[in-house]
Amino acid sequence: MNKKYAFVIAGLFIFLAASALFTPTKTVLSISSRKNPVKRIYSALAVQSGFVISYTHSVNKGRVHDYYVCDLENRELVLLSTHFVSYGAGIPEPEEIPGAEFTALDDDYTISNINRKMPKLVMAVGVIADHTFAVNKPGQSDEMLLSNFFEPQTSLIFEIKKVSPVDYWAHKLGEPNGRV
Numbered sequence: 485m486n487k488k489y490a491f492v493i494a495g496l497f498i499f500l501a502a503s504a505l506f507t508p509t510k511t512v513l514s515i516s517s518r519k520n521p522v523k524r525i526y527s528a529l530a531v532q533s534g535f536v537i538s539y540t541h542s543v544n545k546g547r548v549h550d551y552y553v554c555d556l557e558n559r560e561l562v563l564l565s566t567h568f569v570s571y572g573a574g575i576p577e578p579e580e581i582p583g584a585e586f587t588a589l590d591d592d593y594t595i596s597n598i599n600r601k602m603p604k605l606v607m608a609v610g611v612i613a614d615h616t617f618a619v620n621k622p623g624q625s626d627e628m629l630l631s632n633f634f635e636p637q638t639s640l641i642f643e644i645k646k647v648s649p650v651d652y653w654a655h656k657l658g659e660p661n662g663r664v
Contacts, residue, residue, distance in 0.1 A: 507648055508645075508646040508647050508648050508651075509646065509648065509649065510528060510646065510647050510648070510649060510652045511528070511531050511556060511644065511645070511646055512526040512527060512528050512530075512531060512644070512645055512646075512647055512652060512656075513526065513527045513528075513530040513531050513535060513554060513642065513643075513644060513645075514526055514641070514642070514643050514644070514645040514647070515527075515617065515630075515633075515640055515641070515642050515657075516640065516641050516643075517634060517638050517639070517640060517641075518606065518638075518639040518640065518641050519638075519639065521641075523634065523638075524655050525633055525655055525656070525657040526645075526647060526651075526652055526655045526656050526657060527619060527656070527657045528652070528656070529619045530554070530619045530620075531554045531556065531644060532554075533619050533620050534551065534552055534553040534554065534564075534619075534620035535551075535552050535617060535618065535619055535620055536549050536550065536551055536552070536616075536617070536618045536619075536620050536627075537549075537550045537552070537607070537615065537616070537617060537642075538550070538615070538616045538618070538627060539610060539613040539614065539615045539616070540610075540612060540613050540614050541568065541570070541575070541613075542610075542612070542613065544570040544575070545570070546568055546569040546570030547568070547569055548566060548567070548568045549566065549567040549568070550563060550565075550566050551563070551564045551565045551566070551567070551620060552564065552605075552620075553620075554644055555601065556644065558601070559603065559643075559644045560601045560602060560603055560644070561601070561602050561603075561604070561605050561642060561643070561644070562599060562600065562601050562602075563598050563599070563600040563602070564596065564597075564598060564599065565594055565595060565596040565597070565598055566594070566595050566598065567592055567593070567594045568592060568593050568594075569591065569592050569593070575593075576595065578595050581595065581598055581600070583597050583599065584596065584597050584598050585597050603643065604641050604642060604643040605641070605642040605643070606639060606640070606641055606642075607639070607640055607642070608637055608638065608639050608640065609630045609631055609634050609635065609636050609637060609638045609640060610636065610637075611636045611637060614629065614631070615629070615630040615631070616628060616629055616630065617630055617657075628657070633657075
């Protein structure tokens with residue numbers, strides 16, 4: 485084979501390999517700093533299984549768990565339900581949310597069928613709230629403190645994104661069992 489053709493084929497192979505590594509093809513839940521988007525973490529598993537954001541309520545000091553799923557077709561986050569241990573100030577009234585159902589159990593309260601859709605969720609890492617993030621896996625709770633990744637009071641953006649394999653590997657959120 486002519487050296488010129490071998491060089492062209494090698495160059496084409498390198499170009500195709502680089503394109504595959506740097507083209508946004510992986511759909512993830514991106515959690516990024518609003519003021520410094522370079523500071524970010526990704527979870528591919530959260531896009532498939534949903535996720536939970538938990539925090540200590542600022543008024544009643546009870547723990548709140550908000551359950552989300554990802555609507556990939558519309559690229560939206562959907563708040564399905566909220567679970568809390570103390571009902572009172574700062575907790576939404578179910579009648580404020582069309583179609584929502586309120587359930588009182590022995591040890592917690594739930595508002596389900598919220599179905600609030602949003603292209604992105606913006607929140608700040610609380611100083612006292614101890615915000616955690618977990619992939620919604622039945623029977624498992626691998627909560628991770630958001631303050632382990634972002635400084636308290638950092639404004640965060642949660643959104644569905646397509647990222648390149650290289651970007652994903654550089655920022656993927658590791659879980660104890662190795663899945664992300």
